[in-house]
Amino acid sequence: MSEQPGQESVLDFLAVPVLRVEEETGRVLSANAAARALPFSLEAPAPGAVLDETGEPLPPELCPVHRAARGEPLEGALFRWKTPEGERSFVVHSRLDRSRSPGVATVSFQDVTQWRRAEADLLRALGARDTFLSVASHELKTPITALQLVLERLQRGARRDTGFSGPQVAERLEPALRQVRRLGVLVQNLLDVSRARNNHFDLDRERFELGSLVREVCERFTEQARHAGSELLVEDCPQVEVHWDRLRVEQALSNLITNAIKYGAGGPISVRAERRDGVVSLHVEDRGIGVAGDDHERIFNPFERATSGHRVESLGLGLYIVREIARAHGGTVGLTGRDGGGSCFTLRLPAEEGYG
Ligand SMILES: Nc1ncnc2c1ncn2[C@@H]1O[C@H](COP(=O)(O)OP(=O)(O)OP(=O)(O)O)[C@@H](O)[C@H]1O
Ligand SMILES: [Mg+2]
Known part of the structure; x- marks a missing residue:
């Protein structure tokens, strides 16, 4: 079957790089404008330049073009490319058309570098927030436990009517007050963060x-x-x-x-x-x-x-x-x-x- 007229120029309209490669040999039959504009090679990457999702370097036979040429359908597999301008991530789709001989595989490479970066930032922020929640609850609990101990001791003393003098009570209350101050600062900080996040950080000049x-x-x-x-x-x-x-x-x-x-x-x-x-x-x-x-x-x-x-x-x-x-x-x-x-x-x- 011959190439349909206009098919190549339609592919040129796409912002996603697309390669059409020969079955088995992996020879590139055509590359659309987006693929040609890339400053690095999708079909013949430098050794070690293509990594799998986890960052493992892939041998040439496991790189997307070779897999697609062997008829392996790639349905949204993620590959990472080391390029002189930094790492890029691509989601690759491929389909082999065997209605002609040899068959032709169409391989598209969707650039998801920005999304992956945004995802990594979000995960980092979520992780920081999770850690914060566990640290904050620990921080809230510590002064409460200490405060409870002091108050219980004072209550026991009062019940037994041990006749604590004023200065003795004051001395025993000192650590309790320290803990209350610590709680106060913590709660104030939490309030400030929520105010700042809701744009309610008003000043009293x-x-x-x-x-x-x-x-x-x-x-x-x-x-x-x-x-x-x-x-x-x-x-x-x-x-x-x-x-x-x-x-x-x-x-x-x-x-x-x-x-x-x-x-x-x-x-x-x-x-x-x-x-x-x-x-x-x-x-x-x-x-x-x-x-x-x-x-x-x-x-x-x-x-x-x-x-x-x-x-x-x-x-x-x-x-x-x-x-x-x-x-x-x-x-x-x-x-x-x-x-x-x-x-x-x-x-x-x-x-x-x-x-x-
Ligand atoms: N003077 C400093 N020297 C070195 N590292 C600092 C200094 N000030 C802040 N940091 C680093 O910046 C981080 C953030 O500081 P920040 O004051 O926001 O939080 P924190 O001190 O960890 O907790 P808190 O909410 O109690 O202030 C700290 O955890 C610490 O790693
Ligand atoms: Mg601090």
């Missing part, structure tokens, strides 16, 4: 002097830093009037300082502020484990953590909340590695609303 806020927040963390072996220093903090949401900025700075303490490996931590061209920059610098270049963007997404061997108390929310606070103020937050290890996080906010 007021005028205040930044220097005193920075010193106040740092003082609050001095003890905790010392406990971790770190010295927390406020360097250069000029007097600067800002029009920001004070509580939110306190929260952002606290999140950055908490991270510097947590990941700072007991090294010194410095906090610095500067004002240039109407933009105020707040730097929090540590000499700890640092963040690998590949993770610099990712760690600002919700539930994302970079360190391996995750600590249980790490939920991956802190930096996301900092980023949302920065955005709500019309600013940014970024990370630069420090020479010699460690990280420097910088929060940049316009001093005035609508500025910068």
Whole structure:
């Protein structure tokens, strides 16, 4: 049977690469425009360039064109192609027409590279969320258990009328209060994430002097830093009037300082502020484990953590909340590695609303 007139030009209209190959030999009889436009060969790939779905390199006889030429119907099989521009994924379909001799196999290659990438990103995000759920429930449970123990002990004491003095009760309540504060922070973070995701991150702006806020927040963390072996220093903090949401900025700075303490490996931590061209920059610098270049963007997404061997108390929310606070103020937050290890996080906010 002869080629039907116009069939080749119809194939040229398709965005999907299509090859027509001879039965047994695998010789290419025609390639449509989309196949010809590819900067690599579909029919004679370089050795090791074609991989199966799991990433195993395939010998030439198992590559799609050879399989199709042998009459093996391919119905949506996935192949990965190593190309000079990176890896591409194709879903391959083939059909062998034996109404002529030798027969002709038509093989189509649908490029699904973008979808596979989107799928991998989605799976990653889902995985991060699953981990988050288990860590968050553990984090909620720990303070509740500790709180219950303290309260039960106090109740037993009261029942036996052991006559605890006021200071004794106060002392026993201290760990309970610590746990309540921890629960409060956790629930606040969860609320903030859901607000940010629903675009309800509203600001309550007021005028205040930044220097005193920075010193106040740092003082609050001095003890905790010392406990971790770190010295927390406020360097250069000029007097600067800002029009920001004070509580939110306190929260952002606290999140950055908490991270510097947590990941700072007991090294010194410095906090610095500067004002240039109407933009105020707040730097929090540590000499700890640092963040690998590949993770610099990712760690600002919700539930994302970079360190391996995750600590249980790490939920991956802190930096996301900092980023949302920065955005709500019309600013940014970024990370630069420090020479010699460690990280420097910088929060940049316009001093005035609508500025910068
Ligand atoms: N100063 C830092 N040095 C090294 N790695 C850091 C630093 N700050 C953050 N990271 C990395 O970024 C990840 C995300 O930080 P983020 O503050 O969002 O979450 P977290 O600290 O894990 O948990 P939490 O929700 O309690 O803040 C951390 O898990 C850690 O891997
Ligand atoms: Mg954190």
